[in-house]
Amino acid sequence: MSTTSTEPRSQVRAWLGVAAITASLFVFVTTELMPVGLLTPVSAGLSVSVGLAGMMVTLYGISAGVGVPFLVAWTRTVNRRALLATLLAIMALGNLVTAVSPNFPIVLAARLVTGFAHGVFWAIGVAMAMRLVPEEKASKAAAVVLSGMSIATVVGMPLGTFIESLTDWRTTFLIWSGLSLAVLLAVVLALPSLPSQSAIPVREVFALPVRNGRLRVVMTTVALYVLGHFGAYTFIRPFMEQRAGASAAWVTGLLIVFGVGGAVGNFVAGHTVNRNMRATFVVACTGLVASLLLLLLIGGSPVGLAVAVVVWGVSFGAANLCQVNMMLAAAPDTFEAAMSLNTMGYNISIALGALLGGLFAGGFGTTGAVWFGVALTVAALLTAFASHRDTARA
Template sequence: MSFSRTSTVSTEPRSRFRAWLGVAAITASLFVFVTTELMPVGLLTPLSAGLSVSVGVAGMMVTLYGISAGAGVPFLVAWSRRVDRRALLATLLAVMAAGNLVTAVSPNFPVVLAARLVTGFAHGVFWAIGVAMAMRLVPGEKAGKAAAVVLSGMSIATVVGMPLGTFIESLTGWRATFLIWSGLSVAVLLAVVLTLPSLPSRSAIPVREVFALPIRNGRLRGVMTTVALYVLGHFGAYTFIRPFMEQRAGASAAWVTGLLIVFGIGGALGNFAAGHTAGRNPRATFVVACTLLVVSLLLLLVIGGSLAGLAVAVVLWGTSFGAANLCQVNMMLAAAPDTFEAAMSLNTMGYNISIALGALLGGLFAGGFGPAGAVWFGVALTVTALLTAFGKRRAPRARRP
């Protein structure tokens, strides 16, 4: 299966500059979605005080957002299968703008939770359609690069978005911060409308067929299993990276912040590095990235007792995770080229569930064996993902109908 056939939707002449402007608009969309998801993490203390709830209860803003971002995606993508993707993305950004606006002016915490629930659904749908849209805007041989550019929006949100939101809150307050992000959502919406061409849906299918895909398509089932395993491993360890840094290396809060920023930068570099090979051979590139992910976690355990060793391990971890994230998109495309959006909706659901389960199981290991236990859990699950990827070497390609 050629990527050039599956990733380009139109034969009409379109300037290269305008196409990449569209990719940039989709990248900005991901930046807005991810920063909106993570914003409460840096604002929990003022949020909880302003809404008269405990910090633990305020954390439900992140939890509920993540659940809705995963649970409803296959249904929403299938139900919107006849909607032009540019119009759908604009609608999702409008929902995001409205959700941030409601959060900014909400009189109480239940209203905030309701707004987060709705915006979480929009976030999940974006993950199912956004990368595919970017890959369709450019010539087939550039599809992998377009995917890498879009996924860099997640790393940029981690490196820039969260600290920026915290800084704005310190100057204006948490309500004004969400209000500003609502305006940013509107600005990105306008960019999408102005730069993206019409993109009719071509690979979405009815709900009843979405959940049958892994049953009929063994290669897709294998990719989904591999992705779930490495996401479980990564987030099982990453959730407890701060206590590991503090206990093992005596890292200060400033060091932790700096290393997390470095992790995000490494993720962006990993995206771009894998972009050169993931389109041609996603499985082999994933195997390399996942191997480096295992090595980085082992380095964390072996040399993470010093700040210098910690920095080396974190840089390699971020870079390999960024590369693996890009590869899993290309692996999904290779496994289900004719039902890519539907497959990505299932992948989004599995990805978010794996994040939640990874944090839960990692917490059990951290509780029993300390933060290093969570890292060992990450090693075990990532090695299992690597073995699964190796085992799928001879899996048959999905047949075109």
């Protein structure tokens, strides 16, 4: 009788914990992307150019990637609930400092520190959610957490821009500071104690790909599809405007559709990845290739553009869930350390993808950036096909 009544309560507590981690991802991603919609008022308010104001995003992304393997290793003995609460406290403080900052250098310093916190969250957050639920539900928990990224894209960024239009950019960051504190409270109340697992010293972190061939293949595959995706996605707005004559409202609507598609892809892959992980990733990567080809073939019409964006969003969401499970399968005993390397590689690939895509766009127009995306996602697909058959199941 006692066992029967206690088990549902423990399951509810577990999924409340997953929800708190999902809310954490929402806060981190919106904090990362919110300056994109606020560049003009921020640049005017701090008397810097719009281009220089864009460093708020660039510096955040660099620190989120480069520092994470070191930080995860250095905090390897810290209880993960306490570490996540600390990361959210840093996020709240960073947004508060940004809101009251008298000059741009202080804003950049705050963004740099919060970027480090963001990177550590990516390394530990999904793993924490997967530990809260039974093993057979781990992929579903990962899918729920990753949906926070899609929700941030669909709701968070436009909401930040809307709040700024009603108030100002400083008030927007101040509200996000308060939201970070609210999520911190949810984490403290909903999550049980989670002692550190599978964390290793820094010197061993960077030796992992050398010793683990399967991990090396997964990291290479992830880097390739992320390079291809962001090489094309960075220039999706000018592509839409030039090829399909899309208005600003139409572009915004399609980007929202992309975010919704990403959430759908997460949940669909959450149901299929346990049955056949390799096949799920191959299908997702094939969808990425197909969506970019559809952009080139039928992206000149509104309907064709919408179809391509839907396929792209669903495929990218599914691929993102798969890569987490692929990392777990490749390095089950050192998952956090492997995820820290993956986070570093993922963020560097975002930056390089945007840079290389820009070179192709500059030389061949926006279609050049899309063709770059096709080439890199095809390379990821071929790498997945060539990988060892034991990557088929978690």
